[in-house]
Structure formats: C-alpha cells, structure tokens
Amino acid sequence: MATIEDVAKAAGVSASTVSYVLSGKRSISAPTRRRVEQAIATLGYRPHAGARALASSRTNVIGLMAPLRSGVDVSVVMQFVTGVVTRARDVDHDVLLLTQDDSGGLERVAAGSMVDAIVVMDVEADDPRLPVLRALRQPTVLIGLPHDPAGLSCVDLDFEAAGRLGAVRLAQEGHRQVALVGSPPEVMDRHTSYADRVVRGFRQGCDEHGVRHVVVPCEPTPDGARRAVDAVLADAPGTTGLVVHNERALPHVLAHLAERGHDVPGDAAVVAICPTDVALAQRLPLTSIDIPGELIGGVAVDMVMARLGGDQPAETRLIAPELTARASTAAREV
C-alpha cells in the first residue's frame, strides 16, 4: 500500500503538503495541487484509516445501535438503518453496526475510539443505556424519546401526535367506539418508547372527542391478530374503527376482519400507523399515518454531525405525523 510519504515523493513535495491537499485545511497552489492529485491517482493512494484516527482523533465512522429485539418489525428497522447509512455516506462517514442491546458494545466502540458519534435505536422509556450514553465523550442521538432525555439529543416521529391523529380522525368520521390494536405485548412490556407514546396519544385523542375506546396489544401472527380482533369485538362490540400500529399483524387483522364478515371500511374503518409502502401492500390500500424511517434516520445523522462540529446543546426533534386517506376509511353515515 502506498503511504502519504510515497505520494509526497512522487509529487516532489512534503508529506504535510499532501495531507493539506487532502484536507483542504490550507491553501495550495494550483500546480502543486495538480501534481499531488496526479500522484495520488497513479499510486492509488488511500489514507490509512487507523493512522488518521490516531493522529486526528476522528474516525469518520458513526456507531449505530440497532437491536433486533423480538416483536419489532425488521423491515421498519431497516428503513431507519438505510436512512442512517445513506446520510452518513453523504457526509463522508461509514457506519459500524451494533445489534446487541448491551451497553458494553457502546462502551467498547466509544472508549476504543472506533466511532465519532453514536445513533441509538429502539429506545425504551427508562432505557438502561441512557446513563452510559450520557457519560460518553462522543455525541449521541436517540431515535425515540425516553422519559428523561436530559443531555441527549432525540429524534423520532411524534408518535403521541400520531396516536392522537388516528383517534381524532376516526372521531371526526363519526365513530363513537374505537380500538387501538397496538404493538406486540413484549414491546409494550418493555415500554418501548414509540409503543407507549402511541397509546398515550390515542387515549388522549379519544378522550378529547368523547369516544369510547379500548387498547389491545397484538402478537404479530395470524393467531395473535385473531385474538386481538376477537378481544376488541368481545369487550367492545360496538367498535367501528381501528387504529392499527403493528406492521406485521396488519395483514392478519384485515384477514380476520374479513373472515368475521366485517367489511372495511363499511363495518370497520382502519387507520394504520406504518410505513407507506406497508399500507399500500395490503389487500386494500390503507388510510395511514406514515412512519418515515429513512427520513428520521437521516435527520439523526444530521443532528449527530451538528453536535460533532460545534458545541450545540442537546435537542429533541419530533416529526409531525401526516395522515393520508385511502380506501380503509370513509365518513360514516349517520
């Protein structure tokens, strides 16, 4: 492998000049720059990442903790991951992937100076990783919103507003009894940030509009969906509207409604909180509130880079939800 010294020699300059050509941190005369670039090209020179990190304390790598816990939909996770990786490349960074949800991994990559910054997904209300993250010298962004985000930057869809929006929409369309078919029980039990927030927003929206409601968690399986739908119909027989926040259960919920003879949207309106492509891949195109994973992943990178640059304070950004009406809802005749 060619080193910076080889390049310098070939271009008839010093190593530091090559370094400055590469970094742009000082002005270089046009002819010099040209010779250096020429030399770099012909030698196929690439700076050694480790040497660079050692000398500059910058790795140009972002750590991404994407735990693949049970109950979370991997395809949704991947949209966030894609957003992070894509935006990271835009700002000349690579991504180191951590999938274990232990704080050991965080400390290893952070204290070992493997990464410049860290993005953490799948945050819980009282996430045990928070104290660890607060202690790191690398800036951190959470995708999600814990109880106490003090000192940490956060970004996410405003899931509370999304839950409320779903409820309010159903209320406005004339439904008086609705249900939230939510995340799998284990996700709820962990108090995964987004699950908690959707429930809270949904309840508030219903209460504000005097709409009766029930909330049921839902296993992402055919049987789980059957049980959830049956539970709703048993506990609250007058239910005519559903907010479903569970990508994998969605097809089964729809299938079971059909099986029980409930027409959508005639007998039961459905508002899905899910990525748009999921809403469009169902048996009928669903009215939905998009989860813009790629966007959010990209914003997470922007935020973390901003904090890397200056000494910006931590900040929380919640993306406003947007509802797109499709074939699974319709104004109710009175």
Place this chain on the structure above:
Amino acid sequence: MATIEDVAKAAGVSASTVSYVLSGKRSISAPTRRRVEQAIATLGYRPHAGARALASSRTNVIGLMAPLRSGVDVSVVMQFVTGVVTRARDVDHDVLLLTQDDSGGLERVAAGSMVDAIVVMDVEADDPRLPVLRALRQPTVLIGLPHDPAGLSCVDLDFEAAGRLGAVRLAQEGHRQVALVGSPPEVMDRHTSYADRVVRGFRQGCDEHGVRHVVVPCEPTPDGARRAVDAVLADAPGTTGLVVHNERALPHVLAHLAERGHDVPGDAAVVAICPTDVALAQRLPLTSIDIPGELIGGVAVDMVMARLGGDQPAETRLIAPELTARASTAAREV
C-alpha cells in the same frame, strides 16, 4: 482517556507488558498479570482502535456489504446480517455496514485498512464486484454463488438443490403439472444468484420426474401475486402444485388461491422456500424448505476468519436444503 502508558505506570510495568497481558502473546507471571488487570480496571482503560490498527495491521472489523435494494426481502436479509454480526462478536470483531449502492465502498474500506475481511451478500451471477474483490488483500466471502467463483470463497444455501427438492417432493406426492412462483422480476433480471439457481434446480427436478411445469416471476404485492397465480392457472390449467420462492408474495399468493376457490393443499399444494418463521406465520403452516440465514451468516464469518488466519485456499460451501412437511402439502389421491 487512559493510555497503555498510564496503565503501565499504574501497574509498575512497561507498556509492552500491558500489551502482552492483553494479547496473551507471551506468558506473564500471575502477580504481574493481576496488577496490570487491576490497573486496567481502575483506569477504565481501552486500547485505542486506531493505534492498534496502525501498529498491528489488524482492525478487528469485518466489512459487510448488504443489499438494501428493491425486491429483496429485508427481513430475510436481516437474518443473514444477524448471523454475521453475532458470529463476528463471538470472534471479537465488529461489523462495518456497507450498502450495495455504495459502489466505491469496498475499495474505500479495504484500501483504507478499515476492515480485516469482507462479507458480500446478494451476489449476482456475473457480479461486477467480483474483479474488485479479487484484487483486495483482505479475504472475502460471498454469500451467494456467482458463475465463476475462482479465487473467492462462497457460502450459501444450495438453492439449486432446494429448487429441485421442491419439485421432486411435489412429483412424489403425485403432481403432474407444477409451477414455480419465483422472485420478483427485477431480482430475476439481475440474475441474482439464488433466483437463478432455484429456477435451474426446479426445472431439473421436474424434468427428471417427467412433470410439466411453468416458472413465473412474481412482484411482492397483492396485485403481483394475483397476476402470477392467474398466469399459472391460465397457461397451465392443470397445475396442482406450487413451489413459492418469494417471502413477501407468499401471503398474497395464498390469499388469491383462496379467493379463486382453490383449497390448499386439496386443490393446490404449496412448498415454500423461505425462512421457517415466515412459513409458520402464514394462514396455515406451510411445508417449507428453510433458508437458514443466521446459520449461513455465521458460517460466512467463520470462513473469512479462517482465511485471515492461515493461507487457506478459497472454498465454496453449499448448505444442503431440508424440507419440513406441514399443512400445505399432502399426498395426492390417485
């Protein structure tokens, strides 16, 4: 951050002794080892990854190029990724995530010495990355099987055998006219390694058993599945058995069969080639040939690590497919 020098001082030894305690590359007396470990613990010392990489030419990072592109089922991809990351951690490595459309990514991380080894997923028959990979000094393992794997190690499910196995099973159960509902058209068109091989094996299996057959690609949408099923039933009305190799289309294929009044397995038997959890998450548990993604990902890491150690030659490993009979097939009455 504490350095190795700090630790050495605290333990009353030289830096190299600390290094050797950490690496185990020479024997250390029990008392010395204890003092060093004590110092490491109290100082919270972590070796600087860059410094280590610079001095040792080892990063303890594996590069993983994973597809985040259209047509591939991300949940299947994630199983492979999980296998890679999990096994990598077992052998004390981290994973740097590269995406397919990051064309220069391989050269960047390889020439920049960011990774010790590379695992590449979603390989095409004539993958344009092959020449690049052959030129790298880091060992590489492909998950998939290109036309000409010369010089590169490969590991994958034996998809050709899987395609054949599906066909043969249907033949043995008495079907005389069968169909393969395959990968999405764009995956076929790219000649993605696994798609090609399934088709080839399926055809061979049918031919060997004198079974008539058709092959249709299938968009992973409700409409796509409808079109695929309709095409099969139009072109080959006597079709009674289906091999489906398309995770996302699977539920829609089953739904459309039901809609057209075809009972499974009575009127149409279905053998799915997909991860077992996908086969079990359908409306009825499917007879399936498992795609053991985690296993294969782990094996990929083992292979690449083996090549890192010694100077093993490149090798190709194909995992034999196994069919598990469930509710979607049944011996045919004659």
Place this chain on the structure above:
DNA sequence: ATGAAAGCGCTAACAT
C-alpha cells in the same frame, strides 16, 4: 505557499 518534525497510542522485534 510549503517544509520539518513532533507526536498520536499501540505492537512486536530485539534484548536480557
């Protein structure tokens, strides 16, 4: 506008 030189923190000969 460019060069010289001092590290960055570690590993691995080479000593003893």
Place this chain on the structure above:
DNA sequence: ATGTTAGCGCTTTCAT
C-alpha cells in the same frame, strides 16, 4: 518473565 525501542502512517504545530 519482563523491559527497550523502533516504527506503523498520519495530522498539525511551528518555522520560514
């Protein structure tokens, strides 16, 4: 069994 020392390949003062 342990210490000494020469780099690994960069970045970045400090000079000029």
